[in-house]
Amino acid sequence: MMFITRFAPSPTGPLHLGHAYSAMLAHDMARAARGRFLVRIDDLDQSRARPEWEAQCLEDLAWLGLDWPRPVLHQSSRLPRYRDALAQLWQMGLLYACTCTRSDIRAAVSAPQEGAALHGADGLVYPGTCRPATPPTGALPGDAALRLDMARALAGLDGPLTFLEKGCPITANPLAASLGDVVIASRAMGASYHLSVILDDADQNVSDVIRGEDLLEATPIHALLQRLLHLPTPRYHHHRLIRDTEGKRLAKRDDARAIATYRADGASPIDIRRMVGL
Numbered sequence: 001m002m003f004i005t006r007f008a009p010s011p012t013g014p015l016h017l018g019h020a021y022s023a024m025l026a027h028d029m030a031r032a033a034r035g036r037f038l039v040r041i042d043d044l045d046q047s048r049a050r051p052e053w054e055a056q057c058l059e060d061l062a063w064l065g066l067d068w069p070r071p072v073l074h075q076s077s078r079l080p081r082y083r084d085a086l087a088q089l090w091q092m093g094l095l096y097a098c099t100c101t102r103s104d105i106r107a108a109v110s111a112p113q114e115g116a117a118l119h120g121a122d123g124l125v126y127p128g129t130c131r132p133a134t135p136p137t138g139a140l141p142g143d144a145a146l147r148l149d150m151a152r153a154l155a156g157l158d159g160p161l162t163f164l165e166k167g168c169p170i171t172a173n174p175l176a177a178s179l180g181d182v183v184i185a186s187r188a189m190g191a192s193y194h195l196s197v198i199l200d201d202a203d204q205n206v207s208d209v210i211r212g213e214d215l216l217e218a219t220p221i222h223a224l225l226q227r228l229l230h231l232p233t234p235r236y237h238h239h240r241l242i243r244d245t246e247g248k249r250l251a252k253r254d255d256a257r258a259i260a261t262y263r264a265d266g267a268s269p270i271d272i273r274r275m276v277g278l
């Protein structure tokens, strides 16, 4: 199997040192394995994606010395594909519509009888307010937030849910169960990140996902969706995060560490490699 990996920036702000590390590491690993490195634009959130950020991201990546096949895939062009997968999960009886707002969820989990609120990959673990006792029937709702009935999905699997992290097998059932009924489609974006990312990786034949360790917690959800939709599970490699001097992880808004700022200050791609320890 050919080694294929990808870097999938969301064009919602400038690339910073953390992104540069992730992209260069993926590029280096692909090159070492005589494989392919892809760039994909995660622009599903059209309320925040901007063409000028996309142009800047691609320019920064090229400046760093990375190369990838063109044209690049845009998530915004794949909504029908995401919708088909939603319909499949809906027909399997694993999704339900949820009308709770964030504040409804906060109020429900902070009710005195609930004990300490649990946090998962998507924030607060959903208390199940809208979860029906039996799977909903009828057509896939057109304009609703949809959640995955996690317990039902896990109960229907034959054999344990596993994925490889840096070559080590991880049994993911308890991790997935602890995340609760995650959102698989939101009203604003159609599909959620969890669904779009696994479909894109599968359709691009990605064999190895190289990304920050902040996403390790979401990987059980990805492995589960791959199993449910009969898609292959790539190998995962979650890398350390690049932090600022106070130890905080870099964020998009952290313009001071934007690649464009370093470029403007006269840094070279080699300087950036050194800064991130590559």
Ligand code: GLU
Pocket: 008, 009, 010, 042, 197, 210, 211, 215
């Ligand atoms: N657009 C996502 C991000 O920037 C990609 C995550 C992934 O690599 O799966 O966090």
